[in-house]
Amino acid sequence: MSAAETAASVLTVDLSAVVANWRTLVARHPAGPVAGVVKANAYGLGAAVVAPALHEAGCRHFFTAHLSEALAIRPLLPGAMLGVLNGLRPGTEAEHRAHDIIPVLGSLAEIALWRAEAARAGARLPAIIHIDTGMARLGLTEAEVAALAAEPTLLDGIAMRFVMTHLVSAERAGDPLNEHQRARFAALADRLPLALRSIANSSGIFLGPRFASDLARPGAALYGINPVPGQPNPMRPAVRLTARVLSLRMLRPGESVGYNATWRAERESRIATIAVGYADGWPRSLTNRGAAVFDGGSLPLVGRVSMDLTTYDATDHPGLRVGDWLELIGPARPLADVAEAAATNEYEILTALGRRYHRVVLGA
Ligand SMILES: *Cc1c(COP(=O)(O)O)cnc(C)c1O
Numbered sequence: 001m002s003a004a005e006t007a008a009s010v011l012t013v014d015l016s017a018v019v020a021n022w023r024t025l026v027a028r029h030p031a032g033p034v035a036g037v038v039k040a041n042a043y044g045l046g047a048a049v050v051a052p053a054l055h056e057a058g059c060r061h062f063f064t065a066h067l068s069e070a071l072a073i074r075p076l077l078p079g080a081m082l083g084v085l086n087g088l089r090p091g092t093e094a095e096h097r098a099h100d101i102i103p104v105l106g107s108l109a110e111i112a113l114w115r116a117e118a119a120r121a122g123a124r125l126p127a128i129i130h131i132d133t134g135m136a137r138l139g140l141t142e143a144e145v146a147a148l149a150a151e152p153t154l155l156d157g158i159a160m161r162f163v164m165t166h167l168v169s170a171e172r173a174g175d176p177l178n179e180h181q182r183a184r185f186a187a188l189a190d191r192l193p194l195a196l197r198s199i200a201n202s203s204g205i206f207l208g209p210r211f212a213s214d215l216a217r218p219g220a221a222l223y224g225i226n227p228v229p230g231q232p233n234p235m236r237p238a239v240r241l242t243a244r245v246l247s248l249r250m251l252r253p254g255e256s257v258g259y260n261a262t263w264r265a266e267r268e269s270r271i272a273t274i275a276v277g278y279a280d281g282w283p284r285s286l287t288n289r290g291a292a293v294f295d296g297g298s299l300p301l302v303g304r305v306s307m308d309l310t311t312y313d314a315t316d317h318p319g320l321r322v323g324d325w326l327e328l329i330g331p332a333r334p335l336a337d338v339a340e341a342a343a344t345n346e347y348e349i350l351t352a353l354g355r356r357y358h359r360v361v362l363g364a
Contacts (some may be wrong), residue, residue, distance in 0.1 A: 007358030008275035009243040010325075013045045015053040015364040017238040021222045022054055024234065029205050031212035033197075035061035037219030039069060039085065044281075044353035045223055045238060046361065051179060052076045054222075054363040061215060063104075067092050072103045081161070083128050087138055093117035102161060106130040108137035111154060117158025126159045129195070131188050133165045133181040142188065148250055149191040160195040162215055170203035170211075171229050177273060178207055202227040206234075225346040226336055233336070239350065240330040241357070243274035243292075245322050248314065257311050258303030263288055272299065272314040277307045281352030282328070283342040286310075290341030292326035293333045295319065299326065301341075 004010065026034045037306045042050035051062060061081045064070045070084050087111040088103035096103050097117060103347045105111050105127050118125040132139030148154055153301060163184040167197035169175040191196055196214035204211045206228050226233035251265040261319045278284045291298045292312050299312040314320045325332050339346045
């Protein structure tokens with residue numbers, strides 16, 4: 001039998017959905033190109049398959065968070081811009097240059113490192129400059145922008161490809177922080193040498209034309225995460241997660257399931273066990289919350305989610321047999337519902353997806 005036939009769990013990644021989502025975003029952002037943010041292994045879907053599919057569709061700008069992530073996909077993206085969002089770590093300058101990976105410079109110290117590398121290379125080196133407009137994690141402060149404006153030689157040898165900022169609350173369309181950041185970014189970027197600009201993440205694209213720029217940087221929406229929470233999801237789901245029933249057993253009233261006996265049967269109950277646990281990124285916070293779907297019906301998750309196993313109440317599904325598939329994420333069990341049950345967001349569910357699933361990649 002093939003691995004797919006014997007697998008205990010299957011994660012299906014639909015590249016045609018990822019590409020369709022990219023095209024949807026391209027249509028919604030006519031002001032400039034739409035990059036593919038493929039950090040964290042393309043949000044758990046697999047950067048090695050997602051990045052080439054987007055490249056094939058015409059995407060020519062990519063971002064990861066770490067240099068190591070960029071190095072892994074650089075050979076798959078000929079001719080494309082590849083940027084590292086988390087900034088330039090001292091000692092990695094030559095590696096960036098050797099592999100044509102563009103640092104996103106977020107402080108005067110990082111700018112100095114890249115300027116020195118340009119001097120060593122005797123060439124102008126491309127960079128993206130990150131301005132902090134409210135996230136307060138990375139990016140030039142207002143004082144650093146002022147210092148750059150006062151001393152343009154600090155940018156000697158640096159070819160500014162883009163100047164960018166990152167929105168704090170883009171998924172909340174009514175949050176005044178959005179407009180505040182937009183205006184602040186415009187004012188700060190105006191003080192720097194002329195360069196293309198980049199503002200919107202996935203949700204930012206849906207904030208309307210004021211948030212359009214020369215480069216949008218969506219990640220989440222490519223992978224089917226709803227960029228407009230509370231409204232119908234305009235993106236296509238790209239992930240399906242299913243697991244086989246490993247065992248079924250009957251419990252008498254009063255008997256418990258799992259570690260610490262956090263759930264007890266109130267009636268004769270039938271418990272289904274699957275080989276997915278928190279080591280697979282199936283959140284422990286789903287303990288006694290959430291559900292799986294079989295044949296259109298819902299099976300409540302009962303007991304603790306453990307490292308390798310999770311249990312469901314199948315009492316109301318007498319047709320369920322050992323070997324049948326439960327849907328954990330998919331058309332009948334949207335990612336948003338899983339995230340809500342786990343008291344987290346869709347991003348965390350996807351990026352946590354583990355390595356033990358049998359992965360099936362549907363082609364673009
Ligand atoms: C992760 C990230 C993005 C993509 O954000 P999504 O909400 O996933 O679209 C864009 N820009 C920066 C700086 C990021 O860190």
